[in-house]
């Protein structure tokens with residue numbers, strides 16, 4: 001459902017599954033270092049988050065994975081994530097990609113896939 005214009009998937013351009021695992025590991029460390037974002041995660045099962053987020057990224061970038069987690073609405077509803085905090089979370093994801101040596105051009109492709117999902121996650125009273 002994504003990236004039908006290009007024959008090479010963003011999944012492949014990222015460097016496949018091991019790179020996604022690296023991005024997710026870095027992202028978790030970034031979350032743990034950020035008091036504002038960590039507040040949302042303090043009761044979360046980090047191993048479930050690691051597995052489900054890896055699947056989610058793999059699937060949505062065109063990789064050979066199935067996403068077995070809950071919908072973005074279901075997961076993030078009720079957390080009352082503000083737009084500011086959402087953007088802060090995206091910054092942490094960008095840090096995680098830098099640390100995994102993902103080139104800028106590919107980072108932008110990743111963001112183009114995930115940022116449009118923001119409306120499913122941001123709390124709008």
Ligand code: HEM
Pocket residue numbers: 037040041043044045048049052053056068069070071075076079081085086087089090114115117118121
């Ligand atoms: C592009 C942005 C984001 C994506 C693609 C995303 C995706 C996901 C996925 C796939 C999961 C796992 C779902 C499951 O366990 O079934 C998850 C969980 C979670 N997300 Fe996000 N997320 C994003 C942004 C954010 C932001 C900005 C926050 C907080 C500020 C946040 C807070 C959480 C929390 C706390 C959980 C764990 C829920 C639990 O413990 O049950 N997410 N997210």
